[in-house]
Amino acid sequence: MSSFKLKFTFIFVFPFILLSVAFAQSDSLRNDGVITGNFYLQAQLYNADSSINAKATDERLLMNAMGNVRYTYKKITVGARYEAYLNALQGFDPRYNGNGISHRFFSFRNEKIEFTLGNFYEQFGSGMVLRSYEDKNLGYDNAFDGILMKWFPHNGITLKALAGKQRLYWEKGDGLVRGVDMEMDLFSVFSIQPGQLTQVNLGASFVSKFQADDHPLLRLPQSVGAGAMRLQINRLPWTLEVEYVRKANDPSADNGLIYKSGEALLCNVSYSVKGLGVHFQAKRIDNMAFRSDRYATNNDLHINFLPPIIQQNSLTLASLYPYATQSLGEVGYQFEIVYTFKRNTWLGGKYGTQLNLHLAKVQNLKTTPDYTGLGYHAVYFPFGNVVYYTDAHLNVKKRLNKNVKVSASYFYLEYNKKILEGDYSASTVYAQIFAFEADWKINSKNGLRMDFQHLQTKQDVGNWAFLQFEYTYSPHWFVSVADMYNYGATNVHFPILAGGYTSGATRVQLRLGRQKEGIVCVGGVCRYAPATSGLSLMLSTNF
Amino acid sequence: MRILVLFALLAMSKILFSQNTLPAVVLKNTSGTNVSTDTLGAYGAPLLISFWATWCKPCIEEMQAIHEVYPEWVDKTGVKVIVVATDDSRSANRVVSMVNGFAWEFEVLLDTNGEFKRAMQVDEIPHMFLLNPHGKIVWQHTGFVSGDEEYIFNKIVECKADE
Numbered sequence: 001m002s003s004f005k006l007k008f009t010f011i012f013v014f015p016f017i018l019l020s021v022a023f024a025q026s027d028s029l030r031n032d033g034v035i036t037g038n039f040y041l042q043a044q045l046y047n048a049d050s051s052i053n054a055k056a057t058d059e060r061l062l063m064n065a066m067g068n069v070r071y072t073y074k075k076i077t078v079g080a081r082y083e084a085y086l087n088a089l090q091g092f093d094p095r096y097n098g099n100g101i102s103h104r105f106f107s108f109r110n111e112k113i114e115f116t117l118g119n120f121y122e123q124f125g126s127g128m129v130l131r132s133y134e135d136k137n138l139g140y141d142n143a144f145d146g147i148l149m150k151w152f153p154h155n156g157i158t159l160k161a162l163a164g165k166q167r168l169y170w171e172k173g174d175g176l177v178r179g180v181d182m183e184m185d186l187f188s189v190f191s192i193q194p195g196q197l198t199q200v201n202l203g204a205s206f207v208s209k210f211q212a213d214d215h216p217l218l219r220l221p222q223s224v225g226a227g228a229m230r231l232q233i234n235r236l237p238w239t240l241e242v243e244y245v246r247k248a249n250d251p252s253a254d255n256g257l258i259y260k261s262g263e264a265l266l267c268n269v270s271y272s273v274k275g276l277g278v279h280f281q282a283k284r285i286d287n288m289a290f291r292s293d294r295y296a297t298n299n300d301l302h303i304n305f306l307p308p309i310i311q312q313n314s315l316t317l318a319s320l321y322p323y324a325t326q327s328l329g330e331v332g333y334q335f336e337i338v339y340t341f342k343r344n345t346w347l348g349g350k351y352g353t354q355l356n357l358h359l360a361k362v363q364n365l366k367t368t369p370d371y372t373g374l375g376y377h378a379v380y381f382p383f384g385n386v387v388y389y390t391d392a393h394l395n396v397k398k399r400l401n402k403n404v405k406v407s408a409s410y411f412y413l414e415y416n417k418k419i420l421e422g423d424y425s426a427s428t429v430y431a432q433i434f435a436f437e438a439d440w441k442i443n444s445k446n447g448l449r450m451d452f453q454h455l456q457t458k459q460d461v462g463n464w465a466f467l468q469f470e471y472t473y474s475p476h477w478f479v480s481v482a483d484m485y486n487y488g489a490t491n492v493h494f495p496i497l498a499g500g501y502t503s504g505a506t507r508v509q510l511r512l513g514r515q516k517e518g519i520v521c522v523g524g525v526c527r528y529a530p531a532t533s534g535l536s537l538m539l540s541t542n543f
Numbered sequence: 544m545r546i547l548v549l550f551a552l553l554a555m556s557k558i559l560f561s562q563n564t565l566p567a568v569v570l571k572n573t574s575g576t577n578v579s580t581d582t583l584g585a586y587g588a589p590l591l592i593s594f595w596a597t598w599c600k601p602c603i604e605e606m607q608a609i610h611e612v613y614p615e616w617v618d619k620t621g622v623k624v625i626v627v628a629t630d631d632s633r634s635a636n637r638v639v640s641m642v643n644g645f646a647w648e649f650e651v652l653l654d655t656n657g658e659f660k661r662a663m664q665v666d667e668i669p670h671m672f673l674l675n676p677h678g679k680i681v682w683q684h685t686g687f688v689s690g691d692e693e694y695i696f697n698k699i700v701e702c703k704a705d706e
Contacts (some may be wrong), residue, residue, distance in 0.1 A: 034563065034564075036663075036664050037664060038664040038665075038666050040666055068661075068664065070662070070664070072566065077566075109567060121656060121657070121658070121661070122656070123655060123656035126632035126635075126655075127631065127632050127655075127656070128632070131631075131632075131656065133631075133656055133657060156576075156577070158569075158577070185575060185576055185577065187574075187576065188576060188577070199574050199575060199576075201575040232575045234573075234574050234575060237643075239639065241636065266632075268636040270636060270639060270640050271640075272639050272640045272642075272643035272644065273643060274643055274646050275643070275644065275646045276643065276644055277639065277640025277641055277642070277643045277644030277645075278640060279636060279637055279640040281636060305631070305632065307631065307632040307633035308633055309633075311598075311634070311637075313598070314598060314599075314600040336637065336640065337644070338640055338641050338643075338644025338645060339644055340644060340645055340646050351611075354644075354645055356644075397607075439604075439689055440689075441689045441690055443690075444690050444693045445690055446690070447688055447689030447690055449689070472688035472689055472690070474688050474689065474690030474691050474693070474694055475684065475688070475690070475691050475694040478688055502684075502685055502686045504682070504683055504684060504685070505664075505666075505670070505683050505684070505685050506685075507667060507685050507686060540666040540667055540685075541666075542664035542665070542666065542683075543664075
């Protein structure tokens with residue numbers, strides 16, 4: 001037995017055995033132990049398809065699978081995750097290939113304190129100074145392995161402290177990360193009952209990373225710190241949130257080893273009453289890549305998370321041009337209105353009509369070069385004159401009668417392919433998308449949905465059309481057929497036939513067809529996905 | 544090693560049950576106040592907890608479908624719906640304006656780093672849990688298609704009848 005397995009056995013398994021035997025005889029404790037878990041599998045057979053440059057893999061079948069188990073007994077929780085990439089699906093980093101226990105933890109919580117030993121995820125504020133999380137669709141997991149402590153000394157006050165190293169596939173990153181965070185809900189602290197008074201939340205964080213300097217020529221800072229402050233004010237119907245982060249100089253592969261400090265500012269203002277929601281957000285990022293290994297690239301070892309300011313869109317054709325935050329520098333703003341025209345009004349009709357308008361723009365910072373090692377200087381105003389991304393999106397949803405709902409959308413976007421994909425031969429894509437969706441509830445069991453989208457552009461590969469029909473038999477079955485057709489330049493179809501079964505927490509889905517090469521983004525973090533053709537299976541469940 | 548793990552599992556089987564109550568995870572409501580999820584149960588009537596996100600189309604379909612029949616559900620069963628937004632900081636600030644803009648009358652909690660979602664072993668969204676009046680989880684369902692709102696309501700009625 002390897003030393004890791006031996007340690008795991010003694011630390012996690014034997015206490016279970018002891019507890020189980022000790023309390024199995026006690027009827028009063030019979031119901032206190034709870035075990036939960038989930039399981040996920042995605043497997044794909046790859047066929048060669050020359051018309052879309054899809055390649056068959058040597059293994060023919062690739063798969064990603066993972067299972068979590070969690071045991072809770074009174075105030076104690078222990079858990080583990082087993083992952084198997086045998087081998088990893090195309091588009092996922094091959095360093096995932098293999099299998100084993102990737103995540104294990106022991107946690108204790110009472111009314112005043114909570115601590116976790118082992119692997120954990122945590123976020124301070126919005127995540128711009130520290131966020132660890134996982135997303136299996138991206139192959140993203142920057143979990144910490146170390147210690148997390150939380151203290152609740154008074155109602156409305158939360159103090160956190162952590163130390164650890166981050167996951168890097170089946171290894172750990174080189175850097176050591178430590179952080180503290182404080183958050184106060186002033187209403188709760190002073191036992192004020194919420195009402196028409198202004199409610200105020202304050203927060204502050206400090207995070208540092210340590211990595212030895214091994215550069216042969218430059219003197220690199222071994223400790224890099226970042227501090228953040230945040231404020232949230234709620235005075236119904238208004239909400240204001242502001243967060244500011246400042247990072248010390250952090251020469252890295254992301255910024256070309258410059259000594260400039262970094263900063264980020266995020267502001268949200270919203271106004272909402274029943275039937276109307278208005279939201280404005282502005283963001284400025286300047287040299288805010290923050291990783292626990294200064295030489296890491298791609299999606300490896302991020303300590304923080306820089307939220308993109310763009311609305312995550314569910315339109316299939318809009319996802320052809322996804323946006324991800326430019327950590328070196330950007331300034332962006334977005335505005336959104338959500339409004340419901342009331343029932344039995346001229347615009348609302350019998351059932352009401354919903355309207356959603358969204359506008360967003362992201363552009364570069366205005367900078368001047370600095371040749372002393374700082375790299376550049378950037379000002380708050382004016383902004384730079386290079387547009388990275390723009391979108392204007394209008395959606396109207398209406399129920400026509402008891403059984404039929406329709407939705408129509410118009411989407412305009414500008415996508416700077418040179419900056420956002422690093423394709424220096426490409427020009428900015430200017431596109432318009434029209435979408436129409438109809439949902440017909442035939443009866444309580446049977447439903448039919450149609451989704452049609454059209455993208456029009458003179459750049460890139462030209463125009464696209466998308467059509468999907470989905471039949472559902474509530475609550476368990478669905479089947480859909482769809483085609484995405486590029487008739488601008490390539491005249492290639494991307495047909496998909498999919499079907500599945502759902503029962504309780506279990507979902508099984510089969511999918512046959514082609515997937516276009518592109519970028520898959522979730523929450524502003526992206527990975528490259530190659531073109532594929534073949535059959536895929538997805539299974540998920542929990543217990 | 545395998546034998547030890549198997550023995551541990553067998554020994555534990557005497558006192559093990561699947562998730563039947565809510566775990567204790569601290570979330571925020573839309574006012575920024577902390578809410579511990581283990582205090583949500585034992586509401587005295589059926590409680591429906593639904594995991595969703597502003598970017599998830601079937602989630603919005605589900606919420607809208609329930610919204611259209613919610614007054615009737617409340618009249619007949621006293622059910623309460625709590626929706627847990629799994630939006631991270633990219634879209635968490637859209638949650639309140641969307642919920643109010645669409646005039647949904649659900650209580651909203653924010654799970655911006657997925658802590659509650661992980662503790663409840665939720666994989667895909669939308670995903671909902673039904674708790675009986677004593678706070679015990681009696682049913683769960685993943686996904687949403689047209690007509691599911693009637694299936695969900697039948698489960699709520701069964702839950703109330705079993706009280």
